[in-house]
Amino acid sequence: MSMEPISLTRRDFVSKEAVRWCPGCGDYAILAQMQRVMPELGVAREKIVFISGIGCASRFPYYMNTYGFHTIHGRAPAVATGLRLARPDLSVWVVTGDGDALSIGGNHLIQTLRRNLDIKILLFNNRVYGLTKGQFSPTAQKGMRTKSSPDGTVARPFHTLALALGAEATFVARTVDTEVQHLQEMIRRMANHKGTSLLEIYQNCPVFNDGAFEDLKDRKLKSDHLLVLEQGQTLRYGAKQERVIKLNPMEARLFAGKVGEDDGGVEVVHNERAADPTLATLLSRLEGPEFPTPIGVLRAVEEPTFEEQTHALAEAQRTRLGKGSLGELLFGGERWDVS
Amino acid sequence: MERASNSEGAGSGSKPVPAVEELESVVIRFVGDSGDGMQLTGAEFTRAAALGGNDLATYPDFPAEIRAPAGSLAGVSGFQLQFASGAIFTAGDAPDVLVVMNPAALKTNLAALEPGGMLLLDAGAFKPKNLELAGYEQSPLDDGSLANYRLVSVDFSKQVATALQGSGLSTKEVQRTRNFFVLGLLFWLYQRPTKPEIDAIRRRFVRRAEIADANIKVFEIGYHFGETAELFQTRYRVPSAKLAKGHYRNVTGNEATALGIVAAGQLAGRPVFYASYPITPASEILHNLAGLVRYGVTVFQAEDEIAAVTSAIGASFGGSIAVTGTSGPGFVLKQEGIGLAVATELPLVIINVQRAGPSTGMPTKPEQADLLLTLFGRNSESPVAVLAPATPVECFEMTIEAVRLATEHMCPVVLLSDGSLANGSEPWLLPDLAELKPMRLVYRTDPEGFAPYLRNPETLARPWALPGTPGLEHRIGGLEKEDVSGSVSYDPINHEHMVRTRQAKVDRIARGLPPAEVFGGEEGGLLLVGWGGTYGALHEATRTLRAEGCAVSHLHLRYLNPLQSNVGEILKAFEQVLVAELNCGQLSMLLRDRFLVDAKRLNKVQGQPFQVREIVSAARALLPKGVLRELRA
Ligand SMILES: Cc1ncc(C[n+]2csc(CCOP(=O)(O)OP(=O)(O)O)c2C)c(N)n1
Ligand code: SF4
Ligand SMILES: [Mg+2]
Numbered sequence: 008m009s010m011e012p013i014s015l016t017r018r019d020f021v022s023k024e025a026v027r028w029c030p031g032c033g034d035y036a037i038l039a040q041m042q043r044v045m046p047e048l049g050v051a052r053e054k055i056v057f058i059s060g061i062g063c064a065s066r067f068p069y070y071m072n073t074y075g076f077h078t079i080h081g082r083a084p085a086v087a088t089g090l091r092l093a094r095p096d097l098s099v100w101v102v103t104g105d106g107d108a109l110s111i112g113g114n115h116l117i118q119t120l121r122r123n124l125d126i127k128i129l130l131f132n133n134r135v136y137g138l139t140k141g142q143f144s145p146t147a148q149k150g151m152r153t154k155s156s157p158d159g160t161v162a163r164p165f166h167t168l169a170l171a172l173g174a175e176a177t178f179v180a181r182t183v184d185t186e187v188q189h190l191q192e193m194i195r196r197m198a199n200h201k202g203t204s205l206l207e208i209y210q211n212c213p214v215f216n217d218g219a220f221e222d223l224k225d226r227k228l229k230s231d232h233l234l235v236l237e238q239g240q241t242l243r244y245g246a247k248q249e250r251v252i253k254l255n256p257m258e259a260r261l262f263a264g265k266v267g268e269d270d271g272g273v274e275v276v277h278n279e280r281a282a283d284p285t286l287a288t289l290l291s292r293l294e295g296p297e298f299p300t301p302i303g304v305l306r307a308v309e310e311p312t313f314e315e316q317t318h319a320l321a322e323a324q325r326t327r328l329g330k331g332s333l334g335e336l337l338f339g340g341e342r343w344d345v346s
Numbered sequence: 347m348e349r350a351s352n353s354e355g356a357g358s359g360s361k362p363v364p365a366v367e368e369l370e371s372v373v374i375r376f377v378g379d380s381g382d383g384m385q386l387t388g389a390e391f392t393r394a395a396a397l398g399g400n401d402l403a404t405y406p407d408f409p410a411e412i413r414a415p416a417g418s419l420a421g422v423s424g425f426q427l428q429f430a431s432g433a434i435f436t437a438g439d440a441p442d443v444l445v446v447m448n449p450a451a452l453k454t455n456l457a458a459l460e461p462g463g464m465l466l467l468d469a470g471a472f473k474p475k476n477l478e479l480a481g482y483e484q485s486p487l488d489d490g491s492l493a494n495y496r497l498v499s500v501d502f503s504k505q506v507a508t509a510l511q512g513s514g515l516s517t518k519e520v521q522r523t524r525n526f527f528v529l530g531l532l533f534w535l536y537q538r539p540t541k542p543e544i545d546a547i548r549r550r551f552v553r554r555a556e557i558a559d560a561n562i563k564v565f566e567i568g569y570h571f572g573e574t575a576e577l578f579q580t581r582y583r584v585p586s587a588k589l590a591k592g593h594y595r596n597v598t599g600n601e602a603t604a605l606g607i608v609a610a611g612q613l614a615g616r617p618v619f620y621a622s623y624p625i626t627p628a629s630e631i632l633h634n635l636a637g638l639v640r641y642g643v644t645v646f647q648a649e650d651e652i653a654a655v656t657s658a659i660g661a662s663f664g665g666s667i668a669v670t671g672t673s674g675p676g677f678v679l680k681q682e683g684i685g686l687a688v689a690t691e692l693p694l695v696i697i698n699v700q701r702a703g704p705s706t707g708m709p710t711k712p713e714q715a716d717l718l719l720t721l722f723g724r725n726s727e728s729p730v731a732v733l734a735p736a737t738p739v740e741c742f743e744m745t746i747e748a749v750r751l752a753t754e755h756m757c758p759v760v761l762l763s764d765g766s767l768a769n770g771s772e773p774w775l776l777p778d779l780a781e782l783k784p785m786r787l788v789y790r791t792d793p794e795g796f797a798p799y800l801r802n803p804e805t806l807a808r809p810w811a812l813p814g815t816p817g818l819e820h821r822i823g824g825l826e827k828e829d830v831s832g833s834v835s836y837d838p839i840n841h842e843h844m845v846r847t848r849q850a851k852v853d854r855i856a857r858g859l860p861p862a863e864v865f866g867g868e869e870g871g872l873l874l875v876g877w878g879g880t881y882g883a884l885h886e887a888t889r890t891l892r893a894e895g896c897a898v899s900h901l902h903l904r905y906l907n908p909l910q911s912n913v914g915e916i917l918k919a920f921e922q923v924l925v926a927e928l929n930c931g932q933l934s935m936l937l938r939d940r941f942l943v944d945a946k947r948l949n950k951v952q953g954q955p956f957q958v959r960e961i962v963s964a965a966r967a968l969l970p971k972g973v974l975r976e977l978r979a
Binding site for chain 2: 022024051052053054055056058061068069071072073074075076077078079082085086087088089090091092093094096097114115118317318320321324325327328329330331332333334336337338340341342343344345346
């Protein structure tokens with residue numbers, strides 16, 4: 008990291024490549040917020056790398072004037088793993104879609120989260136395959152009719168964040184493409200997290216799945232459908248904060264109730280730093296119509312990263328045996344001489 | 347032991363001393379159950395031969411199952427070793443001595459032993475249950491079926507049980523030492539000093555002193571048994587070979603490959619990244635490197651081969667010498683990733699330790715059937731450079747060469763090893779460190795005039811511009827790029843230009859390669875052509891035929907893509923060409939297409955290496971009948 012204060016502006020992060028998303032695509036908003044937040048992070052532009060897979064979302068790196076790598080479908084977390092292991096001095100970001108991350112690349116995603124490398128993963132979830140023109144994805148709501156499911160899908164969708172928490176990811180968060188301030192805040196938070204961070208961004212695809220998140224965006228509906236998580240706060244929502252998510256302690260489940268009503272439930276205080284991911288997991292499963300959708304940081308805990316532990320082992324080996332030389336490498340083992 | 351004490355005048359000096367016969371070379375094959383420690387026994391004898399200054403070659407042949415049911419045919423594990431006082435190139439066609447630990451091992455290996463060969467077996471293992479598992483209705487020890495061999499039948503089990511009475515070890519642990527008994531016996535038979543072996547056993551079992559003691563005791567008893575039991579009329583001496591002066595160590599191909607990877611990093615003064623997903627027979631490369639991380643090698647055991655290759659690509663983007671190793675099925679999984687390295691023009695070394703297939707096939711058995719996959723197994727025109735070491739020792743230098751070419755030419759390079767190279771071992775005359783050329787890996791740092799696909803006019807390589815370099819921020823990816831600028835482009839003419847440029851870049855590697863060398867005559871007669879791990883058999887066959895006066899020469903290709911510039915000329919200088927491969931004719935197909943030569947084929951796909959005699963007889967069949975051609979000087 009450079010020692011001098013870095014003064015960059017949004018424009019410094021805009022590349023010359025023409026942006027090629029459909030008009031009205033949620034990806035534009037995300038790109039704009041990223042370009043806005045980047046200058047604040049104090050990281051030199053050349054130290055930032057965006058790595059993506061394949062999909063509409065994955066075109067993202069071309070538009071950021073940083074280092075970028077548009078790789079192959081589903082493999083961005085693996086490419087990022089190699090880069091981060093080799094170059095811990097870099098700030099490594101992954102941009103991926105719901106198909107890219109959860110279908111073809113599902114294993115790389117969970118393995119990366121499990122290992123906890125310092126990689127920042129932005130998962131643009133539009134619940135559809137955009138680039139291939141509208142087939143259902145692993146986050147498509149059950150029954151969704153698409154070109155490849157004219158009579159509706161039969162499998163249930165992944166709860167993306169529950170999956171991440173199942174891998175005990177150290178940073179798990181969600182936001183919505185149109186929640187500009189919130190989106191910016193989430194980007195800042197993940198930039199400052201040491202370890203793998205996953206931010207799921209609900210992103211509208213006006214062409215193939217328009218309005219998928221309408222309840223979360225509509226001015227009137229929003230307050231009843233969005234639960235904004237804040238550290239140390241109870242889980243209240245609704246136009247007058249009159250509604251609340253409570254815990255039924257006997258059954259270890261959450262339910263939607265009213266503030267002050269005696270319904271046997273207890274109000275829980277949100278703690279993103281809880282070591283145990285259980286409560287975060289309960290939150291990650293909340294969805295409409297019965298529940299509001301939580302956005303914000305579900306989990307943010309500190310754990311040693313994969314790369315620092317890996318390099319520490321190498322360092323320990325060096326301390327024990329020396330850093331080695333070509334001569335030692337070849338001649339060090341069992342050998343004999345012919346004279 | 348009983349025999350010894352019964353013989354008259356058991357006191358010292360009065361026993362008949364066996365004669366000593368000198369031999370040029372001996373082939374021993376150890377066969378037993380997977381649990382019988384045959385690989386270890388073979389490796390220990392190999393060490394003794396190496397320390398005794400013999401030339402040697404080994405061929406381990408083991409089942410894929412870790413422990414198939416004890417005593418079953420599927421569980422038989424073998425290790426063949428040839429050691430000699432002259433130069434040798436293979437582990438030998440057929441054993442002179444077959445060491446057999448149980449009936450299943452006899453059943454599966456007896457056919458390899460020539461009549462008159464020595465059969466040293468553990469009579470104690472020929473019990474009804476083992477005989478039944480091996481499918482013997484009657485014990486071959488009793489039915490006269492072994493009459494054609496020099497049978498030496500000893501009850502190893504009883505010997506070790508007696509020797510270790512009161513040692514406190516369980517019956518199972520005691521029986522596990524049988525292999526050291528037979529090792530001791532062979533040490534006596536071939537006059538090898540016991541001290542280095544005893545030291546080696548101590549080192550090996552350093553954490554279990556009681557096991558070390560037991561093995562040493564049994565090893566010594568085996569040795570003395572040879573002396574006292576009067577089983578052998580003769581002891582043998584295989585004098586040391588006239589090896590070139592210098593320092594030696596014994597290496598397998600996989601060890602040499604791992605050392606080559608580390609050495610490349612040392613020679614370049616750059617970090618190395620190795621990513622792999624475990625697979626037979628490539629895993630030893632991963633294991634070896636895991637112990638060498640202090641040399642600046644980052645070792646990553648990935649979740650699968652796709653992650654292995656793509657993480658290596660990520661590391662390469664970051665400036666590391668990036669290597670990923672695997673075998674057949676894993677190599678297939680890597681193809682899309684390799685295509686990405688082709689398109690992004692990043693240096694990458696992919697090691698494929700080939701095994702017999704298709705699908706899971708026969709994981710522990712060698713084959714050379716991935717050549718066409720390597721060249722053509724990706725979507726579209728996707729050229730890579732391809733190298734193939736010919737011997738276990740060559741794995742070292744060819745790995746370094748792969749790194750050199752990948753980084754100089756900014757392209758993926760595939761190193762095709764195989765199961766017999768990977769596990770086979772031979773003495774390695776260690777290189778003079780001063781002869782190992784330092785490697786210059788150049789990273790672009792100058793922003794002036796930079797473009798991601800700006801090309802070196804000579805090699806056509808693009809610059810290696812690492813993230814972290816101010817002023818070089820750029821984006822790469824699998825989408826087609828406009829040459830020089832690197833912008834995404836669907837322009838038809840640009841695409842054709844890029845396709846041809848990527849090909850030309852690989853083709854131009856040939857300009858810097860040394861010419862291919864032929865062993866034997868320069869022209870006329872028959873040219874044997876091979877590649878990879880069949881070198882030893884082809885070379886020995888050529889020497890045999892030439893010794894008989896046949897005009898036979900041998901060309902062994904280390905560079906399969908691009909071919910060295912003089913290969914076409916060489917092929918055309920011979921009246922006949924015979925391409926010998928452990929596949930159904932992949933290299934011969936390439937050579938016929940490329941040079942329009944009427945190359946004949948010798949193909950074997952049994953999951954076994956070539957035997958020298960197979961090549962000799964195939965070559966003889968092509969030579970004009972009844973005429974032994976004069977050698978042209
Ligand atoms: C190996 C491979 N299989 C299939 C494809 C085709 N493909 C490209 S993008 C995509 C799905 C993208 O969906 P998602 O990740 O949700 O991204 P979005 O386009 O919705 O942003 C598919 C199936 C491909 N490029 N590579
Ligand atoms: S298809 Fe959908 S996701 Fe893709 S660019 Fe168009 S609007 Fe955006
Ligand atoms: Mg999508």
